[in-house]
């Protein structure tokens with residue numbers, strides 16, 4: 237009798253840095269947040285998890301400042317310059333629109349502060365380089381906010397790939413897309429080219445291009461297409477890029493602001509197995525499919541499902557940042573990594589403009 241395919245559904249594994257155990261020992265790092273909008277709140281919560289202390293923030297918009305001062309019970313300043321004068325600051329999170337990342341990062345590095353800068357690191361390679369050099373010169377940590385590297389499902393996927401469980405990697409598909417929660421317009425910080433530097437391929441794509449490198453190694457060339465179909469904006473709201481990795485594997489990055497709801501997923505195919513992970517089928521699990529049972533049919537596979545209590549991307553990214561400051565652990569996503577993802581996005585834009593594949597020039 238042929239053996240039945242094996243199905244292993246693992247019980248939810250606890251978070252490596254979940255709950256109080258996430259606290260990084262030592263004197264709490266005193267942090268300031270630059271830009272107090274949507275993502276800043278994730279940073280605020282992450283610092284609380286890590287046992288750090290958010291002591292002040294900066295935001296030029298008075299109503300946001302007043303709201304956050306009440307919510308967070310800390311002083312808000314109108315500019316990064318004033319924030320950097322706040323006594324005892326050791327680190328800052330840059331959560332302002334893309335156009336202001338470089339200015340805040342360079343000023344903070346010159347003031348000797350460690351920096352966690354939101355993605356994309358900046359809007360040009362020259363600016364990224366200046367930011368990296370400023371941090372190196374000051375001897376401070378510069379981490380880029382590609383939080384998916386700190387997601388437990390991604391970490392598990394990477395360790396399975398590196399263990400050889402998938403054989404030779406042949407194709408990696410990455411997708412991040414949404415519809416702005418059903419809104420009919422896009423906020424000016426994202427829809428105006430001067431503020432954002434690009435549309436969904438920069439905003440969502442930079443995460444996916446970073447994941448491409450994290451899971452598949454360096455990308456050798458890119459062929460992209462972009463379009464603006466859903467919104468009246470200056471930047472693209474749908475994009476696809478096909479990739480060729482230095483290893484010879486192929487891949488694709490899909491991004492959209494014209495999806496229905498929130499979509500985030502990655503699929504990695506190898507000669508010995510596949511990894512599938514998407515948020516579209518309920519709580520996200522990582523499915524590892526393979527064939528070890530003889531006599532199975534085309535659609536019956538052996539599989540192991542990986543499942544965590546909490547994926548922990550944003551909070552673990554902050555814990556990792558604090559650990560790099562306090563314990564000197566390697567920076568989970570460096571300034572250089574941030575710059576490489578910007579390089580891939582810019583190459584993809586150039587490719588879309590020229591209508592041909594382009595090699596990624598280092």
Ligand SMILES: NC(=O)c1ccc[n+]([C@@H]2O[C@H](COP(=O)([O-])OP(=O)(O)OC[C@H]3O[C@@H](n4cnc5c(N)ncnc54)[C@H](O)[C@@H]3O)[C@@H](O)[C@H]2O)c1
Nearest residue numbers: 270271272273274275295297300331332333334336354355
């Ligand atoms: N890692 C992620 O998954 C993720 C998710 C969302 C946004 N982001 C990134 O975070 C950044 C902010 O995005 P958001 O969604 O929070 O936008 P947002 O518009 O909600 O917030 C931006 C805030 O920055 C303030 N601001 C504007 N100019 C400033 C300046 N010069 N200095 C300081 N503050 C300034 C605005 O008043 C606003 O409160 C962007 O770079 C975005 O790409 C990352």
